Amino acid sequence: MKTHRRLIAAIIGSARASSDEEGTAAALGEELVDAGFRVLTGGLGGVMQAASRGARRAARYQSGDVIGILPSYDASHANEFVDIPICTGLNHGRNLVVVASADVVLAVGGQSGTLSEIALAWQLGKPVIAVGAGDGWGRRLAGVAIDDRRSDRVHGPLPPAEAVELAVRLVAERGPAPKVFP
Amino acid sequence: MKTHRRLIAAIIGSARASSDEEGTAAALGEELVDAGFRVLTGGLGGVMQAASRGARRAARYQSGDVIGILPSYDASHANEFVDIPICTGLNHGRNLVVVASADVVLAVGGQSGTLSEIALAWQLGKPVIAVGAGDGWGRRLAGVAIDDRRSDRVHGPLPPAEAVELAVRLVAERGPAPKVFP
Amino acid sequence: MKTHRRLIAAIIGSARASSDEEGTAAALGEELVDAGFRVLTGGLGGVMQAASRGARRAARYQSGDVIGILPSYDASHANEFVDIPICTGLNHGRNLVVVASADVVLAVGGQSGTLSEIALAWQLGKPVIAVGAGDGWGRRLAGVAIDDRRSDRVHGPLPPAEAVELAVRLVAERGPAPKVFP
Amino acid sequence: MKTHRRLIAAIIGSARASSDEEGTAAALGEELVDAGFRVLTGGLGGVMQAASRGARRAARYQSGDVIGILPSYDASHANEFVDIPICTGLNHGRNLVVVASADVVLAVGGQSGTLSEIALAWQLGKPVIAVGAGDGWGRRLAGVAIDDRRSDRVHGPLPPAEAVELAVRLVAERGPAPKVFP
Numbered sequence: 168m169k170t171h172r173r174l175i176a177a178i179i180g181s182a183r184a185s186s187d188e189e190g191t192a193a194a195l196g197e198e199l200v201d202a203g204f205r206v207l208t209g210g211l212g213g214v215m216q217a218a219s220r221g222a223r224r225a226a227r228y229q230s231g232d233v234i235g236i237l238p239s240y241d242a243s244h245a246n247e248f249v250d251i252p253i254c255t256g257l258n259h260g261r262n263l264v265v266v267a268s269a270d271v272v273l274a275v276g277g278q279s280g281t282l283s284e285i286a287l288a289w290q291l292g293k294p295v296i297a298v299g300a301g302d303g304w305g306r307r308l309a310g311v312a313i314d315d316r317r318s319d320r321v322h323g324p325l326p327p328a329e330a331v332e333l334a335v336r337l338v339a340e341r342g343p344a345p346k347v348f349p
Numbered sequence: 350m351k352t353h354r355r356l357i358a359a360i361i362g363s364a365r366a367s368s369d370e371e372g373t374a375a376a377l378g379e380e381l382v383d384a385g386f387r388v389l390t391g392g393l394g395g396v397m398q399a400a401s402r403g404a405r406r407a408a409r410y411q412s413g414d415v416i417g418i419l420p421s422y423d424a425s426h427a428n429e430f431v432d433i434p435i436c437t438g439l440n441h442g443r444n445l446v447v448v449a450s451a452d453v454v455l456a457v458g459g460q461s462g463t464l465s466e467i468a469l470a471w472q473l474g475k476p477v478i479a480v481g482a483g484d485g486w487g488r489r490l491a492g493v494a495i496d497d498r499r500s501d502r503v504h505g506p507l508p509p510a511e512a513v514e515l516a517v518r519l520v521a522e523r524g525p526a527p528k529v530f531p
Numbered sequence: 532m533k534t535h536r537r538l539i540a541a542i543i544g545s546a547r548a549s550s551d552e553e554g555t556a557a558a559l560g561e562e563l564v565d566a567g568f569r570v571l572t573g574g575l576g577g578v579m580q581a582a583s584r585g586a587r588r589a590a591r592y593q594s595g596d597v598i599g600i601l602p603s604y605d606a607s608h609a610n611e612f613v614d615i616p617i618c619t620g621l622n623h624g625r626n627l628v629v630v631a632s633a634d635v636v637l638a639v640g641g642q643s644g645t646l647s648e649i650a651l652a653w654q655l656g657k658p659v660i661a662v663g664a665g666d667g668w669g670r671r672l673a674g675v676a677i678d679d680r681r682s683d684r685v686h687g688p689l690p691p692a693e694a695v696e697l698a699v700r701l702v703a704e705r706g707p708a709p710k711v712f713p
Numbered sequence: 714m715k716t717h718r719r720l721i722a723a724i725i726g727s728a729r730a731s732s733d734e735e736g737t738a739a740a741l742g743e744e745l746v747d748a749g750f751r752v753l754t755g756g757l758g759g760v761m762q763a764a765s766r767g768a769r770r771a772a773r774y775q776s777g778d779v780i781g782i783l784p785s786y787d788a789s790h791a792n793e794f795v796d797i798p799i800c801t802g803l804n805h806g807r808n809l810v811v812v813a814s815a816d817v818v819l820a821v822g823g824q825s826g827t828l829s830e831i832a833l834a835w836q837l838g839k840p841v842i843a844v845g846a847g848d849g850w851g852r853r854l855a856g857v858a859i860d861d862r863r864s865d866r867v868h869g870p871l872p873p874a875e876a877v878e879l880a881v882r883l884v885a886e887r888g889p890a891p892k893v894f895p
Contacts, residue, residue, distance in 0.1 A: 172424075172431075172434070173412065173432070205413070205433065229411065229413065230355065230411070230413060231387070231411065231412060231413015231414065231432070232413065234435075236435070240449045240473060242354075242450075250354065250355070251357070251387065251413070251416065251433065253416075253418070253435055253446065254446070254449040255437075255446050255449065256445065256446075256449055256621070256622040256624060257446075257620070257624065257806075258604065258620040258621075258622070259620060259809055259836060260620060260809050263805060263806050263809075264435065264436070264437050264439075264446075267438055268434070268435045268437075270424075278859070278860035278862070279833075279835040279836045279859045279860045279862070280832070280836055282828070282829075282832040283828075283829045283832035283833045283836065286825045286828040286829035287825075289825040290805060290825045290829065291422060313824070313825045313828060314825045314828075315824075316824070316825070422804065438803070438805060439624075439803060439806065440786065440802040441627055441651060441654060441655070441802060442621075442624050442802060442803065445623060445624050445627075460678035460679075460680065461650045461651075461653040461654045461677045462650070464647075464650040464678075465646075465647045465651045465654065468643045468646040468647035468650060469643075469647045472623060472643045472644055472647065473623070495642070496642035496646075498642070498643070536788075536795075536796065536798070537776065537777075537796070539797070569777070569797065593775065593776070594775070594777060595719075595776060595778065595796070598797065600799070604813045604837060606718075606814075606816075614718065615721070615751065615777070615780065617782070617799055617810065617814045618813040618814045619801075619810050620809065620810075620813055627802065628800070628801050628802075628803075631786045631801065631802055632788075632798070632799045632800045634788075655786060
């Protein structure tokens with residue numbers, strides 16, 4: 168049964184996002200769900216909210232596909248598109264739970280919080296893909312090897328549809344068996 | 350849309366459980382899902398596994414209803430009935446995330462880990478219900494007010510079906526509006 | 532050099548303490564420092580503040596002997612007797628850091644937070660001693676084996692001076708070598 | 714009394730450090746203690762160990778000046794120069810406690826873990842100074858504003874002595890009153 172666990176894609180990015188970034192995040196959320204992923208974010212506004220909104224409008228969306236990892240103990244802090252609010256009470260420490268719970272991490276725009284998440288995702292061995300335009304940390308680190316512990320680089324920058332194709336390919340390559348799509 | 354978020358019931362109990370406790374946990378998981386809850390546990394064996402297994406066999410079960418909050422960063426540590434593994438890397442600290450993410454907490458049996466979770470649930474204002482027989486901490490604290498910050502007590506001990514009825518009633522009473530069943 | 536690390540005693544208890552409990556905590560802090568321990572608390576008021584105050588007035592006190600593990604990111608939340616504020620941002624999760632960092636745990640009074648700390652200390656294999664009078668969770672669990680994973684029990688209840696004698700004996704017994712007094 | 718709390722400087726950098734980086738870290742630890750700071754690190758090897766070793770040999774060193782924030786629950790994982798091991802059990806999550814507990818953060822070299830710490834320090838409003846030569850993330854971000862929430866930049870790169878002078882100046886500027894040297 169383990170082999171049928173749906174994979175999780177984290178979309179990371181700022182609560183203070185441009186409308187371009189929000190559009191990118193929404194497209195990404197939608198296409199990730201249609202590609203078979205659940206979508207996980209930090210559960211609040213900006214990129215997180217747009218990604219959750221996009222996921223909800225996907226053709227293949229079903230309840231339970233949108234997860235929000237909150238900094239507080241208060242589930243009502245989650246944006247209205249989150250199906251499953253996880254209340255950590257960890258403040259900024261929840262960022263680590265976001266990337267640790269993901270099979271692949273996609274960054275839209277990005278300020279200091281996103282930079283820390285990209286670095287943490289790298290440490291934890293997660294594939295990282297920068298998505299969209301703009302000058303956030305995702306894009307600035309695209310093509311960069313954060314350190315020499317891994318042989319790959321931060322992928323992208325790519326538009327949403329191509330980023331999702333790459334995400335599908337990267338998680339398929341990594342195995343192990345339990346991480347195959349249903 | 351917020352008003353339609355499905356509620357989350359945490360089932361807590363030991364990884365080293367008796368077959369009685371596992372039977373209770375499985376019945377509880379099944380009935381909670383059939384009552385409309387998602388089921389959340391610490392994601393590992395014993396009571397956690399039995400509760401997740403029970404949830405999966407519920408008539409109303411759908412993918413996404415079984416959440417596991419793991420102590421490590423490794424999703425493959427989740428038992429095979431978990432749909433959504435959340436990887437915290439917090440070790441014992443994940444117990445706090447378990448109860449903080451729940452709308453209601455149900456304890457089956459219980460050793461020191463469960464005792465800490467009952468105390469934390471109390472601190473966070475969550476209703477706590479002891480379920481089943483045996484001499485674990487759930488049952489030992491049933492009827493007890495852990496401290497004077499709350500006017501209620503640890504509920505139970507009750508058999509699974511009655512515990513679920515009580516859980517439904519308690520979450521309905523608490524409101525607020527966003528916490529009403531779909 | 533490792534063998535000369537000073538041992539750490541955690542004093543746990545409520546921020547809302549009676550004057551009796553505060554007196555006990557202050558006596559305990561003072562005697563623990565004079566017995567060679569550093570004193571570590573949750574850094575806030577009530578029992579935590581009284582324990583820190585007592586530690587400061589010990590004859591053998593030197594700067595660095597009083598550590599406070601704070602729930603927030605704000606060092607100014609520490610009571611005025613804390614030498615070293617550790618800012619966790621973990622909210623209630625900091626309680627686990629308190630007991631995990633201790634060589635021995637002493638409980639004065641105690642409500643739900645203290646109950647969770649005693650349970651966590653037990654899980655982590657730390658000796659636990661209930662100190663003083665009153666009806667808090669320390670005293671209620673004195674003489675109790677929290678579960679069957681350990682062969683000892685919660686010690687006490689004892690008055691401060693005897694509790695410190697017991698603490699010295701318990702840490703001496705446990706070894707290993709790095710845990711011996713300088 | 715609060716006004717006399719000694720300030721804390723965090724030295725961050727990799728467990729896998731070059732001998733140049735270790736030399737820099739040791740010089741930094743020594744000069745920070747002689748400037749009146751306590752030194753706090755992640756408590757393990759490489760830069761963390763060298764910084765702790767340097768702090769111990771400072772003329773003004775006294776027991777309690779070297780703090781190590783450990784990822785595990787095991788105090789014996791601390792390097793032999795740590796006076797006060799704080800056992801978090803948070804794994805990589807301890808990095809956030811390191812920077813949150815510091816009044817100023819100094820980065821030597823730096824791989825992905827250090828990059829995440831610099832980003833987190835920025836989020837928490839801590840001054841960040843890159844120290845020494847080499848091509849780690851401290852130096853790569855020197856002169857960079859991580860995002861627009863702050864008006865300053867990552868300082869440096871500077872040699873140890875000048876970095877400590879700057880650290881003294883930055884913490885003096887920031888106030889508030891409780892953060893003044895004894």
